[in-house]
Amino acid sequence: MDAIPFEDRNTLIQCLTNPEWRRRLPDWEVDLPRLIAEPAWKNLVKRLRQESELFERMWKEHDVSGERIVLKRYLHPDVGLLRFEFSYLYLGRRSEISLATLTPADEETAAKLPSSF
Incomplete structure (x- = not known):
């Protein structure tokens, strides 16, 4: 795997946009709603809504949880x-x-x- 650019060094970005990364997280489907509940960065949310259909669907459904992993x-x-x-x-x-x-x-x-x- 090539080095990940600095602006992409974020678990949420990688989990939602990088299938190879997601394959290495066996609990991603359980953890993803919790991860999505965490970002306070408007730019990150905007980017993920544009780049990930899964994030956009979960964001619209408010299928997120604030529970800590x-x-x-x-x-x-x-x-x-x-x-x-x-x-x-x-x-x-x-x-x-x-x-x-x-x-x-x-x-x-x-x-x-x-x-x-």
Whole structure:
């Protein structure tokens, strides 16, 4: 896979516009409504409504949820299923910037990661 341009380095953009990325997220159908509920960026919403029919349909249906995802699963092409617990750190009450931290959810996942990870 080629390097992802800076402006496209967003899980929601990749999940909705990149089928290869979506294949690596086995729970994308469950998680997507929660992800769609999160963006506070008008430009991101506008872009996704233009580029993703799925986003546009879900946006119009208001089929979204504000519930936070506690466990994320990724299907890596070389090592298989990885499970991570995650949390968000918001950089201020009015900031649109957040940092997601991922921690292996089990020993099996931790063992699949490089030791320098």
